[in-house]
Amino acid sequence: MTLEIQPLQLEYEFLQVLLEARAPLGASTLVHTLGKKYALSQATIGRKLMEFDYEGYTVLKGRRGRVLTEKGVARVHYLEKKLQQKNVNSQLLRLLNNSGESALLDVLVARRALEREIASLAAIRATPEEITLLEASIASQLELLSRDIIPYEQDREFHMLLALAARNQVLLHAVQLVWQTGRDFLETADIRRTVGSALVVDHRNILDAVIAGSAEQAEAAMVTHINQMIEDVKRYYAIQNQEQPGS
Template identity: 35%
Template sequence: MSEIEISDKEYEILSIIESIEGPVGSGIISQKISRDYDSFSEATIGRILRRLDKKGLTEKEPYRGRLLSEKGKVTLKEYRLDRRMKNEIDKFLDLTKVERRQELLDMLVARRAIEREVVRLVTEKISDAEFEKLREIIKRHHTDFEKGESYGQGDKNFHLMLAEIAGNSFLEASLKMIRNNEDYSPALEQMRTIVGSKIVWDHNQILKAIESGDPDRAEEAMVEHIENIINDIKVYWETDFE
């Protein structure tokens, strides 16, 4: 999610400034808005431009107009990425249907019940070699996250590796059935990215708890992780990202 929030009108004005070479005056912005967008007054345009200046997204050249600052270019790019990601989510999940939302939450509640038991078993029996495998998965996961690449596979690998180490075939099969639901996995990843959460941090906390050898602590870390996901989804549904 973009670090600087902008409104739809701010986005429209930034897009116009970006599309024109050289400084852009309010008159040109007004003309393009009346042609390409829902029209709003020059007074409103002036207020928005001053707001963009204050946010550091535009740079004013006296008597000539405005240019996008470097911060403005980055913010515009991130805003478009957020929009595109939301559109992708909507392809996987019809967020207007309450029953689909409840289905997703039910799935996460099931994961919470399964994975709290998984991580307790892991803490009691994990070998040094298995611990290093988990550490390597998190390391690759972190690299993908920092590059802005899809990190859903890293998340999936971490949880399925825990289930394998636990050695309970029923728990492992149940988790695989849930995690292999292709309708939900991409949507979950993108929802969490939009609301700004970092799955990698959660996984690090789980790994530290496992390393401590305390099953109660490990269970607590896993439950917190799943509840973070549930909370992120609720934040997404309650927030207007359009």
């Protein structure tokens, strides 16, 4: 049984073997290691090594084989970090794809921690153009609600606009990971409508604080917004559990 080939992982393993080698390596040697692991022919391995030569990661030492260059060593370290981050992201996405009350509450608690800081920074850094876009987002949400349509995408858009206005790449990346499935926006909007909460009101309060340039008010408005979502989720599942047969 052969393993599925992931390009970055395969490149990393090739270069890592060369990094650890005490002598130059050729395709015939790699056939017995990576070749067997991934069912790669000697020709395929040789072509891959030629690609590394072209990129400047390896250099041919006569007929003995290849060794890594300084650029190749740097590439190994870069791929190692990239793969570690990819693994962390995959684990987080698997967690976010879990369904049920506990998983949804975990997502909202994470959002609260991140988005309170985002709202605070947005109040300080938002430009007039960004405020205009936020106003337009709220107007779009209200228009859809007037037609009895839940504004899922517009909800997400509002929070993304705030994150961009905050101008903090670390916070933006972190919150995008939490949002990546998009599931919590759909579920919480449906839940809030079901339990009778008014939608968009919280967004209006957040934007008013941003317009006023008050970081403290914006942070408080965001915390109130997500706390209300948390309470609505708890209330919704409590009602669902009461309605279950035999409960």
